[in-house]
Amino acid sequence: MTDDRADGPSPNPDARDLVPVVHSSGPRLPAAVEGPLDVALGAVVTVARPVVAVTGVVGRALGPLARVGWGILARPPLVPDAWTPASVAGRLADTGRQMRFAAGEDATVASNQALDVVVPAVLDPLLDRIDLTGLVLARVDLERLVTAVLDTMDLTGVVLDRVDLKRIVETAIESVDLTEIVRTQVDVASLAEEVIEEVNLPEIIRESSTGVAAEVVDTARISAVAGDELVNRWIDRILQRRQGRRTDAPGRAQSEDAMDAADAAHREADPRG
Amino acid sequence: MAEIPIKHINPIPPKARAFQGLRAGVVTRTIAGALDYALIVGLTFGSYATVAIFKFLLDPRDYQLPQWRFGVFLILGFGYFVVYLTVAFATSGRTLGGRVLGLRVVGRKGSRVSWGTALLRAVFCVAVPVGLFWCAVSRENRSVQDVVLRTSVIHDWPVPPAPVHISDAERRSDL
Numbered sequence: 296m297t298d299d300r301a302d303g304p305s306p307n308p309d310a311r312d313l314v315p316v317v318h319s320s321g322p323r324l325p326a327a328v329e330g331p332l333d334v335a336l337g338a339v340v341t342v343a344r345p346v347v348a349v350t351g352v353v354g355r356a357l358g359p360l361a362r363v364g365w366g367i368l369a370r371p372p373l374v375p376d377a378w379t380p381a382s383v384a385g386r387l388a389d390t391g392r393q394m395r396f397a398a399g400e401d402a403t404v405a406s407n408q409a410l411d412v413v414v415p416a417v418l419d420p421l422l423d424r425i426d427l428t429g430l431v432l433a434r435v436d437l438e439r440l441v442t443a444v445l446d447t448m449d450l451t452g453v454v455l456d457r458v459d460l461k462r463i464v465e466t467a468i469e470s471v472d473l474t475e476i477v478r479t480q481v482d483v484a485s486l487a488e489e490v491i492e493e494v495n496l497p498e499i500i501r502e503s504s505t506g507v508a509a510e511v512v513d514t515a516r517i518s519a520v521a522g523d524e525l526v527n528r529w530i531d532r533i534l535q536r537r538q539g540r541r542t543d544a545p546g547r548a549q550s551e552d553a554m555d556a557a558d559a560a561h562r563e564a565d566p567r568g
Numbered sequence: 569m570a571e572i573p574i575k576h577i578n579p580i581p582p583k584a585r586a587f588q589g590l591r592a593g594v595v596t597r598t599i600a601g602a603l604d605y606a607l608i609v610g611l612t613f614g615s616y617a618t619v620a621i622f623k624f625l626l627d628p629r630d631y632q633l634p635q636w637r638f639g640v641f642l643i644l645g646f647g648y649f650v651v652y653l654t655v656a657f658a659t660s661g662r663t664l665g666g667r668v669l670g671l672r673v674v675g676r677k678g679s680r681v682s683w684g685t686a687l688l689r690a691v692f693c694v695a696v697p698v699g700l701f702w703c704a705v706s707r708e709n710r711s712v713q714d715v716v717l718r719t720s721v722i723h724d725w726p727v728p729p730a731p732v733h734i735s736d737a738e739r740r741s742d743l
Contacts, residue, residue, distance in 0.1 A: 513581050516596070516670045516725065520584075523593020523709075530704050542709050546678010548589035548724035550580050550670075557578040 579727045584670075587723045591709035596669050597700060597721055601693075603665030608652060612645040646694055653690035658683045662726070670725035676718040689717050 324332070369381035376382055431437075454460075477483070527540060580588060616636060624631045656663040661672040661680055673689070675681040681689065692699065692713045699712030706715070714720055 512668065513584065515668075517581075517583055519596040519599055519669060520587060520593070520723070522595030526594055526704055527709075534705070536707070538707075540707050540709060542590040544589060544591050544674065544678060544720040544722045545676065546589075546674055548672070548722055550588045550723075550725045550727055553579050553727040554585060554588070 580725055584723075584725060588725065590723055591703075592669075592671050592721050592723050593709055594701060594704035596671065596723075597703060597711070600663065600665030600669040600671050601697070601700060603668055604649075604652070604663045607664055608645055608649045611648050612641055615644060615648075616641070649694045650687070650690045653693055654683070654687045657681050657686035657689055661724075666721075667726055670723055671721050672724040674720050674722055678720075681717075681719055685717055685719065689713050689719060692716065 369384075370376070370379045531540070578585075616634065619634050623634060653663060656666070657673050658681060661674060666672060673681060675685065696712065701711075703709045703711040703714070703721075710720070
């Protein structure tokens with residue numbers, strides 16, 4: 296594809312084609328060069344393999360002898376140590392190492408400066424030609440990435456630290472009509488009915504009203520009984536009775552049975568009482 | 569202390585517990601009788617009003633109030649009163665006035681009176697209402713009717729039915 300674009304200008308210079316990042320196949324050589332080159336490489340490999348094998352065998356056989364000979368040459372007898380080839384080579388190596396370090400530092404500085412110039416010049420046009428967003432969407436598992444990021448973050452803590460929640464809530468409340476929302480979204484009638492049913496309001500009203508009425512009736516009855524006793528006393532006094540009245544009636548009143556049942560229930564509930 | 573069910577709370581006020589089952593005096597019985605009497609008077613005049621309304625509906629042009637003699641009112645009231653008292657004595661033993669004042673008519677053994685006794689007592693009460701006041705003189709608080717028929721009128725306050733327990737969700741759901 297790069298070859299296609301190099302063959303001629305694009306019909307629309309403003310619309311630059313984006314290059315793929317990964318090539319599907321390696322660069323290809325011209326056919327006139329490719330054939331002879333393959334023949335030459337085959338010949339080199341054919342010759343080199345036996346040579347390397349023979350060299351290895353000879354090297355392993357002559358290795359100890361070569362090490363003894365190199366030791367004699369490096370430090371020959373009867374020669375002052377300072378003038379032996381080993382000492383001379385050592386001094387030369389020290390000088391060379393110092394030079395290499397100095398040059399390395401210079402090279403590092405020089406390379407950094409060069410990168411400062413080269414990288415923007417290369418990277419900007421490169422990024423312009425790459426659909427980086429599409430590439431990320433196609434190649435990156437964003438869900439996994441986001442999940443991993445969220446797992447490492449205390450999102451609640453971040454929101455509490457960084458977000459003015461009070462301001463947000465106040466703004467939200469000011470911008471909405473809560474009353475209208477409740478009227479439109481909440482079934483107020485059903486809610487009220489449910490609450491009334493829960494507290495059993497009719498039963499409470501009925502009990503309270505019947506309680507008041509019953510109290511009035513009880514008072515009237517007791518007052519009438521007091522009137523009975525008063526009249527009885529006057530009549531008995533007029534008739535000069537010395538003994539009281541015998542008002543015991545046969546049988547039992549239904550109210551007495553109810554009272555006995557209540558007393559029995561009390562005793563059962565509280566045996567000490 | 570363990571919870572005491574509402575239905576077992578003593579239904580009778582402490583002041584009234586002492587005289588439950590005893591024969592009632594003249595004041596209580598007179599008030600109860602007055603209430604019954606008022607009921608029968610209302611029923612009698614209600615009958616007259618009902619007849620008058622029907623007569624108007626049948627012949628509105630030549631409408632005139634029905635001309636009832638006083639004797640008609642007496643006979644009608646007597647009949648109503650006898651039927652009313654008979655049914656009340658023979659069933660629950662309580663007339664309306666007796667229910668309000670907490671009274672009950674019982675027989676010689678404390679049981680409910682028979683229909684015959686109830687009818688006799690009803691006729692006797694309506695025919696000789698003054699016999700009631702003998703209970704003020706009687707050492708046993710008996711009226712003339714009670715003495716003759718060997719009945720008694722006792723204090724027996726009606727016990728209200730067991731109230732609904734408010735916290736009982738199952739029973740509340742049935743309401």
